[in-house]
Amino acid sequence: MKISILGSTGSIGRQAVEVIQKMPDFFEIVSIAGGSNVELLREQIKLLNPKNVSVKSEQDAIKLQKEFPKINVLFGDKGLVDIASDKTNERILVSVSGKAGLKPTLAAIDNHIDVALANKETLVMAGDIVMSRAKKEGVKILPVDSEHGAIHQCLSNRNEVEKLIITASGGPFRNKSIDEMKNATVEETLHHPRWNMGKKITIDSATLMNKGLEVIEAHHLFDMPYEKIQVVVHPQSIVHSAVEYVDGSVIAQLGFPSMHIPIQYTLTYPHRFEGIETRSFDFIKAGRLDFDAPDLEKFPCLKLAFEAGKKGGTLPVVMNAANEEAVFAFLDKKISLWQIFEITKNMMENHDNILSPSLEQIFDIDRITRESVKKLTKI
Numbered sequence: 001m002k003i004s005i006l007g008s009t010g011s012i013g014r015q016a017v018e019v020i021q022k023m024p025d026f027f028e029i030v031s032i033a034g035g036s037n038v039e040l041l042r043e044q045i046k047l048l049n050p051k052n053v054s055v056k057s058e059q060d061a062i063k064l065q066k067e068f069p070k071i072n073v074l075f076g077d078k079g080l081v082d083i084a085s086d087k088t089n090e091r092i093l094v095s096v097s098g099k100a101g102l103k104p105t106l107a108a109i110d111n112h113i114d115v116a117l118a119n120k121e122t123l124v125m126a127g128d129i130v131m132s133r134a135k136k137e138g139v140k141i142l143p144v145d146s147e148h149g150a151i152h153q154c155l156s157n158r159n160e161v162e163k164l165i166i167t168a169s170g171g172p173f174r175n176k177s178i179d180e181m182k183n184a185t186v187e188e189t190l191h192h193p194r195w196n197m198g199k200k201i202t203i204d205s206a207t208l209m210n211k212g213l214e215v216i217e218a219h220h221l222f223d224m225p226y227e228k229i230q231v232v233v234h235p236q237s238i239v240h241s242a243v244e245y246v247d248g249s250v251i252a253q254l255g256f257p258s259m260h261i262p263i264q265y266t267l268t269y270p271h272r273f274e275g276i277e278t279r280s281f282d283f284i285k286a287g288r289l290d291f292d293a294p295d296l297e298k299f300p301c302l303k304l305a306f307e308a309g310k311k312g313g314t315l316p317v318v319m320n321a322a323n324e325e326a327v328f329a330f331l332d333k334k335i336s337l338w339q340i341f342e343i344t345k346n347m348m349e350n351h352d353n354i355l356s357p358s359l360e361q362i363f364d365i366d367r368i369t370r371e372s373v374k375k376l377t378k379i
């Protein structure tokens, strides 16, 4: 399998490299793209020997080109799109964070390359456009997100589905009071009990916005109305998600909470290999599995996401952009955790929704929203 990784130095990208290294006979790396962690990218170049490399800044690209004259070094958004358009690829892993994922995903689709998608913003921002184009071109969108990977495995006949059940660990504030959460520090918020992830997604997991984004992602990936998507809190993160059928049968996917497994699944699909996970799952060791309803008063971001998803148009774009910029402001200690919700809600309330937007309108709204939030959070 000839593959490229966009976002190779991020959390998902690094784990994907580990998966690939365990199966050197199966995978051949075509290209990798990192952000500004040039040090790690340099190591990955030596390890994986790719044909093309892309990096965020032109300056770093010039430096790397000198060091590795045999490799084609690209940079910026165009570098990502060029790598994603290379027809040598049989599959491409899009694991860049934020809105940077959208253009390369569309480029891969246009070039008939299957996409392992670890970037939920792509579908939150432009799910209708991305999924209809993928369908038209016959391109597979394989979700890396553990919940959606689980649903993908449990889903056989979409017409017989009663509902999708997306599980949520509940994050670090599941057992904390609403006041404790409102005044939480960055350090407390970054301390996720189950999953080891990048900073942005860890904050989103603490506010349950991540689950909200996943609901929108599921709606697009599986063409499922919001009324048929349920979020269930499951602190052990063993059941990764489930599908209930019209006859009352529920099929769930279970396993250890490890991103290696869903990453590997999307890269080797439709095959399964022994690969990186050597532990055998043990129900007895797992012991008990708990389930609970999400507390929407404490986690109002989840409610916002359902609302944005149901109304559609550019409202999810505004929600996603406002939330992301507010998360950055929180990480910079400029606003409180609760203000992430307040700012996002405020931006959504003041938005004139555009139904069936074009890609240009999506990018415009995204940019305008980010600028407003940046202005608002500047001290």
Ligand code: MG
Residues within 6 Å of the ligand: 145, 146, 147, 214
């Ligand atoms: Mg997830």
